[in-house]
Each structure stands twice: as structure tokens, then as C-alpha cells.
Amino acid sequence: MEESTAGGRTVTLKDLASELGIHPSTVSRILHSGSDVARGAASVATAERVRELARKRGYSPDPQAAGLRTRRTHLMGVIVPRLSDLVLAIMYEGIDEAAAELGYSTFVMNSRDDPEEQRRKTDTMLARRVDGLIIGDAHLDNGLLRELTARKVPFVLMNRRVPGYPSATCDDVLGGRLAAQHLLELGHTTVAVIAGEPYASTGIDRTAGFTETFAAAGLPVGGDYVIHSSFDVTGGRRAAEQLFRRSPAPTAIFAVNDFAAIGALGAIRDHGLTPGTDIAVVGYNDVSVAAELPIPLTTVRSPMREMGRLAVELLIRRFEGDDVSSVRLSPILIPRATTDSTAKRTEQLNSSLDRQQSLR
Amino acid sequence: MEESTAGGRTVTLKDLASELGIHPSTVSRILHSGSDVARGAASVATAERVRELARKRGYSPDPQAAGLRTRRTHLMGVIVPRLSDLVLAIMYEGIDEAAAELGYSTFVMNSRDDPEEQRRKTDTMLARRVDGLIIGDAHLDNGLLRELTARKVPFVLMNRRVPGYPSATCDDVLGGRLAAQHLLELGHTTVAVIAGEPYASTGIDRTAGFTETFAAAGLPVGGDYVIHSSFDVTGGRRAAEQLFRRSPAPTAIFAVNDFAAIGALGAIRDHGLTPGTDIAVVGYNDVSVAAELPIPLTTVRSPMREMGRLAVELLIRRFEGDDVSSVRLSPILIPRATTDSTAKRTEQLNSSLDRQQSLR
DNA sequence: CTGAAAGCGCTTACAG
DNA sequence: CTGAAAGCGCTTACAG
Numbered sequence: 001m002e003e004s005t006a007g008g009r010t011v012t013l014k015d016l017a018s019e020l021g022i023h024p025s026t027v028s029r030i031l032h033s034g035s036d037v038a039r040g041a042a043s044v045a046t047a048e049r050v051r052e053l054a055r056k057r058g059y060s061p062d063p064q065a066a067g068l069r070t071r072r073t074h075l076m077g078v079i080v081p082r083l084s085d086l087v088l089a090i091m092y093e094g095i096d097e098a099a100a101e102l103g104y105s106t107f108v109m110n111s112r113d114d115p116e117e118q119r120r121k122t123d124t125m126l127a128r129r130v131d132g133l134i135i136g137d138a139h140l141d142n143g144l145l146r147e148l149t150a151r152k153v154p155f156v157l158m159n160r161r162v163p164g165y166p167s168a169t170c171d172d173v174l175g176g177r178l179a180a181q182h183l184l185e186l187g188h189t190t191v192a193v194i195a196g197e198p199y200a201s202t203g204i205d206r207t208a209g210f211t212e213t214f215a216a217a218g219l220p221v222g223g224d225y226v227i228h229s230s231f232d233v234t235g236g237r238r239a240a241e242q243l244f245r246r247s248p249a250p251t252a253i254f255a256v257n258d259f260a261a262i263g264a265l266g267a268i269r270d271h272g273l274t275p276g277t278d279i280a281v282v283g284y285n286d287v288s289v290a291a292e293l294p295i296p297l298t299t300v301r302s303p304m305r306e307m308g309r310l311a312v313e314l315l316i317r318r319f320e321g322d323d324v325s326s327v328r329l330s331p332i333l334i335p336r337a338t339t340d341s342t343a344k345r346t347e348q349l350n351s352s353l354d355r356q357q358s359l360r
Numbered sequence: 361m362e363e364s365t366a367g368g369r370t371v372t373l374k375d376l377a378s379e380l381g382i383h384p385s386t387v388s389r390i391l392h393s394g395s396d397v398a399r400g401a402a403s404v405a406t407a408e409r410v411r412e413l414a415r416k417r418g419y420s421p422d423p424q425a426a427g428l429r430t431r432r433t434h435l436m437g438v439i440v441p442r443l444s445d446l447v448l449a450i451m452y453e454g455i456d457e458a459a460a461e462l463g464y465s466t467f468v469m470n471s472r473d474d475p476e477e478q479r480r481k482t483d484t485m486l487a488r489r490v491d492g493l494i495i496g497d498a499h500l501d502n503g504l505l506r507e508l509t510a511r512k513v514p515f516v517l518m519n520r521r522v523p524g525y526p527s528a529t530c531d532d533v534l535g536g537r538l539a540a541q542h543l544l545e546l547g548h549t550t551v552a553v554i555a556g557e558p559y560a561s562t563g564i565d566r567t568a569g570f571t572e573t574f575a576a577a578g579l580p581v582g583g584d585y586v587i588h589s590s591f592d593v594t595g596g597r598r599a600a601e602q603l604f605r606r607s608p609a610p611t612a613i614f615a616v617n618d619f620a621a622i623g624a625l626g627a628i629r630d631h632g633l634t635p636g637t638d639i640a641v642v643g644y645n646d647v648s649v650a651a652e653l654p655i656p657l658t659t660v661r662s663p664m665r666e667m668g669r670l671a672v673e674l675l676i677r678r679f680e681g682d683d684v685s686s687v688r689l690s691p692i693l694i695p696r697a698t699t700d701s702t703a704k705r706t707e708q709l710n711s712s713l714d715r716q717q718s719l720r
Numbered sequence: 721c722t723g724a725a726a727g728c729g730c731t732t733a734c735a736g
Numbered sequence: 737c738t739g740a741a742a743g744c745g746c747t748t749a750c751a752g
Contacts, residue, residue, distance in 0.1 A: 064427045065424075068422075083452060084446060107467065129423065263652065
């Protein structure tokens with residue numbers, strides 16, 4: 001009945017020490033002196049005996065106990081809107097990898113982008129005494145971040161940025177620009193944006209990069225051609241439905257998220273049109289399904305896994321007292337079939353859309 | 361410079377006690393006496409003063425320290441093949457919810473179904489002193505599980521079952537049967553299975569339920585009409601390509617996973633055929649995209665989120681010493697367009713496939 | 721080079 | 737009803 005924590009009887013420092021007839025503190029010192037056998041912590045001979053026995057007994061130090069003394073848990077809290085969003089799941093895989101490599105473990109929690117949940121999950125993480133937080137669901141204009149800063153909780157943002165706080169993000173303005181340039185080259189003049197949630201920098205920046213580029217080309221994008229939406233399939237479908245009511249209809253749609261783009265593709269099909277032929281669509285992120293769609297999706301690839309890894313590195317640098325600044329990773333455009341041969345057919349399309357609208 | 365763990369200066373039991381002029385042990389006793397104000401732990405008056413101050417100071421007990429004494433961390437380890445698999449991500453959301461409600465926190469790690477990684481991640485979890493494990497990536501014939509049992513590590517399986525160990529799964533044999541009955545009713549006689557990985561009970565059971573039902577109807581499914589595959593889009597596509605080489609070609613395909621089914625749909629289109637019209641396809645799980653596909657996918661819905669919740673509950677019952685037995689949740693069939701009007705066209709299809717093959 | 725002590729924040733019998 | 741002590745497993749100055 002002595003088993004308590006999983007794994008039953010666990011070997012402790014004291015066990016090791018008494019088996020070798022030396023003091024626990026000596027064992028501790030040796031085990032902390034890095035791989036160079038002793039480094040002044042003990043004689044090479046004792047050090048070797050200790051290491052040997054530790055290995056043999058499968059000793060693994062109790063992080064609870066160590067943390068109690070050192071005040072460092074080697075734990076990171078990660079907050080995301082939802083792990084069932086593939087984009088965040090991939091970023092988390094990057095976090096998981098990097099954290100493991102660097103000796104950290106992570107808690108992940110879903111906030112569903114609800115401010116109350118964000119606060120609650122943050123509290124849970126802090127109650128667990130994490131060393132710091134990776135925040136993947138930051139809203140612009142954020143009281144929680146101010147508060148965390150005041151409380152000196154080390155954190156970095158990932159995925160979404162907020163001015164004034166260190167973050168690991170994609171250069172989303174550039175991403176929007178790439179999408180715009182691509183569509184400009186294809187000759188599109190009436191374009192629309194499915195812009196995501198208004199509280200997320202991702203959507204805002206991608207939209208800004210896109211509309212600024214069109215404006216600079218002398219083709220400003222009208223306000224009612226920019227529609228906010230959730231970042232999922234349903235959101236994209238709904239937004240596209242709205243765009244179908246605009247006149248003239250857009251000949252190209254930039255959705256700031258691949259899943260929203262997929263929803264838009266569905267709406268386009270429902271209207272009897274063919275993406276890539278009748279109307280161009282560009283998504284964002286290049287999730288794995290994008291290339292596998294019936295009509296493969298042109299998209300802006302963002303380095304999702306890398307962002308996760310980077311967030312871990314930045315946070316660790318904050319632990320070490322460094323004053324880290326934000327990093328934006330570069331996206332690239334992946335042209336595929338949904339922007340194949342659309343622009344030339346502009347007139348044709350508009351008349352076909354007019355027909356559709358009169359049927360309504 | 362006194363800040364160390366995130367959150368800086370933290371209120372301790374001792375702080376509370378000295379502010380009230382009582383002993384820390386009294387404070388501890390009160391805070392542990394549940395919501396009934398004192399329950400013999402102290403006078404109602406002191407109890408109220410203590411609770412009041414604890415609230416005011418935002419006291420939250422240090423779980424490291426508590427765990428060190430009690431040998432219970434209230435931590436669970438969760439191992440999944442990959443969180444970027446939506447099916448597992450949803451299950452994890454169920455785990456996350458239930459664990460939070462019941463006062464537990466969880467670590468999740470990806471094993472990528474690699475036995476070495478499974479072992480490594482398990483070790484990391486145990487080194488973190490989790491109270492137990494939820495294993496979502498179990499392989500049939502599993503040395504690791506035997507070892508964990510020998511070491512008295514409490515664990516439950518989720519998603520995939522292994523005979524002899526407690527698990528929270530979907531009744532996959534039933535699921536396979538539902539798919540088969542549906543296709544039988546539509547009149548299909550030449551059917552095939554994209555069966556998933558051979559080490560996963562999910563694929564095995566779904567395939568067994570399916571083939572047994574067809575066999576019982578006097579229509580045994582030939583061995584070369586059952587093809588193993590990975591559980592993703594690529595795996596499904598490859599398996600379908602192989603099935604196109606069979607003669608007679610199947611008029612219906614059961615894929616044990618929706619993503620594999622989506623891959624099969626791609627292959628079908630590549631062959632110039634239309635799913636739901638020329639060939640029936642049934643998937644498994646009913647992930648959110650299934651209903652949103654150009655041709656919505658008929659599938660067997662599994663209670664993914666519920667499985668996660670259930671796994672948490674079972675594990676906690678194991679902590680309490682209960683001898684828990686496995687639970688299988690029931691799936692239901694969701695008929696959609698990919699099995700709309702296929703069976704009648706059998707002959708027609710077969711001749712069309714023959715034509716295709718001769719072109720190769 | 722090694723030992724001994726103190727202490728991290730908590731809990732839990734044991735007294736009284 | 738409350739206090740005081742011991743101890744969970746570790747780390748870290750401090751001696752010597």
C-alpha cells in the first residue's frame with residue numbers, strides 16, 4: 001500500500017546516497033554538474049559511482065520537490081482558441097517538440113476565444129505554477145495581457161500579435177500582400193475579403209496587406225467587400241453567401257483562413273459556379289487538406305510548426321531575463337487550381353451572377 | 361528579485377496564518393474541510409475568517425508542495441498518435457473539459473504511433489509524476505501496457521482498445537455493422553474496405569463488423585478487397601487506387617476513417633467517376649468536414665468528445681481503487697450523398713471501370 | 721572533496 | 737478547537 005504516485009515505489013536521492021554510503025547532497029551536486037563528470041562537485045571516482053547507480057536504479061528526480069526549492073517548475077502553459085482547429089494543433093505540435101527538447105513540459109487549454117475562459121484558463125495555469133505562458137488566442141485591446149505584465153508573469157504571444165508584447169507570428173501583412181499581388185497579376189479588379197474575427201490580428205493584418213496592395217494599384221476594395229467571419233468552414237460559407245449579394249460580384253475572394261476558404265468553395269458550388277474557372281479563391285495557412293481538395297486551393301503558406309517552436313524559444317529567453325522582441329516569419333504563396341484561369345472570364349462571370357441573382 | 365515562479369510573490373498558508381495570528385496547520389485544516397464551513401476542523405468563527413482572508417488575498421495552494429506531501433499530483437498524462445488528427449483533437453477537448461471539472465490538469469503528447477516515442481513520452485509523463493495515464497494510441501499486442509501494469513501505473517485506454525485492459529471506446533464492431541447494413545440495403549454486392557493500420561483496434565473492429573455482416577448475408581468480402589492504410593487522406597487515396605485494380609471493381613467502399621474516405625473520394629474523381637452516383641463511399645467518425653464536402657459523406661458517427669470525458673471518469677475511478685471495466689459507446693449511421701443512388705448502376709459502373717483499366 | 725543544516729509550502733497524525 | 741512537529745524530495749549556501 002506504499003504506492004502512491006503512479007509508478008509505485010520511486011527511487012529517491014536518499015536511496016541512492018545510502019546505497020553508496022554518502023550524503024544525499026553530494027549525490028545532488030553530482031547529478032547537477034552537467035555531463036562533464038564532476039566539475040568540482042565531487043571526485044571523478046564518486047561521480048562515476050553515483051551516475052552509474054542512478055542509471056541502474058532508473059532514478060528520475062522528482063520535479064515537484066525540485067521545483068519547490070528552485071521555484072522553477074519547467075512547466076509552460078499554452079492557451080489556444082481550440083485544439084480542434086488544425087492550425088493551432090500544428091502549432092502546438094511545434095511547441096510540444098521544442099519544449100521536450102529543451103526540458104520543458106506543457107499544459108494546453110482551449111479558451112474558445114471567450115474572454116472569461118481565457119482568464120479562467122490563465123488562472124488555472126498560474127495555480128499550477130507554470131514558469132510562463134504561450135498565448136495563442138490573444139485579442140487586440142487586451143486587459144488580460146496588461147494584468148499579466150503587471151503581475152510579472154513571463155509570457156509570449158503566438159499566432160496572433162498585439163502591439164507592445166513579444167510575439168512569434170507569421171508576417172500576415174506580407175501574406176495579404178502576396179495574395180493581392182497574385183490576383184492583380186491575374187487581372188482581377190473586383191475582389192473581396194473574408195476577413196476573420198475582428199479581434200484577431202491575423203485576420204486584420206492579412207486583410208490590411210491585401211487591401212493596401214489593391215489600393216496602391218488604384219483599385220481600392222470597397223468596405224462591403226470585406227466581411228468578418230469565424231475562422232471555420234461555416235464562417236467562410238456564410239461570408240461568401242453575403243458576397244454573392246454584392247453587385248458587381250467579386251471575381252476573386254481572399255479568405256484569411258483555409259477552412260473559411262473551403263466554406264466559400266462550398267457556397268460557390270451551391271451557386272452553380274466552379275472555383276478556379278468562374279471565380280478565384282485564395283486561402284491562408286496551407287493546411288494539409290488544401291492540396292487535396294477536388295479543386296486544389298491556392299493559399300498562402302504560413303510556417304505553423306515553426307511558430308510554435310519559436311514561441312518556446314522566445315519564452316525561454318524571457319525566463320533568462322532577455323528582453324525579447326517580436327519575430328515575424330515569412331509566408332509564401334502556393335498557387336493552385338482555384339486561381340487557375342479566372343480573370344479572363346470576368347465579364348462572362350458577372351453576367352452569369354446577375355442571372356443567378358434575378359432567380360432569387 | 362524575489363519573484364521566481366510566474367506571478368511573482370505568492371501568498372502562502374503561512375502568510376494567511378500569521379496575518380490572522382493562528383497556526384498554519386489550522387488554516388490548512390479549514391481549507392480542506394470542504395464547503396461545509398468548518399466540519400470539526402475549527403470553530404465556525406475562525407473558519408469564516410480564514411476563508412474570507414484566503415479569498416481576499418487570492419490564495420491558491422501550491423500543488424507542488426501539496427503533491428509532495430500527499431503523493432497525488434492531480435495530473436493526468438494523455439498520449440495520442442497526433443493532435444493534428446482532428447479525431448484525437450476532439451477527444452482531447454472532451455478530456456480537457458472533464459479533467460478541469462474534476463480538478464485535474466493534463467499533459468498531452470504525440471507519439472506518432474511510433475513504439476519508441478510511446479515509451480519515451482510515457483517515461484516523461486511518469487517523471488512528471490502524473491497520477492495516471494490516458495492512452496489514446498495503444499497498439500494491439502502491447503508490451504508497454506504489460507509493463508505499466510506490472511509497475512502499477514493506473515491507466516485507461518481511449519479510442520483504441522486492447523483486450524485485458526480497461527478502455528473507453530466506440531463500439532467499432534457495431535459501427536462496421538451499421539455501414540454494412542446500409543450498403544446491403546442499397547443492394548451492393550461487391551464491396552471493399554479501406555481498413556486503417558493493422559495495429560489499431562479501431563480499424564480491425566470496424567472491418568470485422570463490416571465483413572462479418574456481409575458474410576452473414578452470403579456475400580463474403582474477398583481478402584484483396586480489404587486494404588490496410590494510414591488513417592489520413594493520403595492513405596485513403598492510395599488504398600482506393602489499389603482497389604481500382606480489382607476486377608470486378610467494388611461498387612462501394614467502406615473507409616474506417618473519414619479522412620481516408622476523403623482520400624478515396626479524390627481517387628474516385630481522378631478516375632472520372634462521381635462518388636454517390638458511380639460508386640458509394642462510407643466513412644467513419646463524422647468529423648465536421650464530412651457534411652461540408654462537395655458531395656457530403658455518408659459516415660458512422662462516433663461520440664468522440666464523450667469518449668474523452670469517459671476516459672477521464674474511468675481513470676479517476678481507478679485512482680479510487682475501483683475495478684473499472686471497459687465501456688463501448690454506440691455509434692450511429694449518418695446517411696448522406698455519397699451513398700445516394702449507386703447500387704442500381706452496378707453493371708454500368710463495372711463496364712466503365714473496365715474501360716478505364718484497359719486505358720492504363 | 722564531502723557533510724550537515726536549513727528550508728521550499730504543504731498535510732497529517734498526535735497532543736492537549 | 738487549536739498548536740506543534742515531522743516529513744514529503746529536493747537544492748544550496750556554508751563549513752571544514
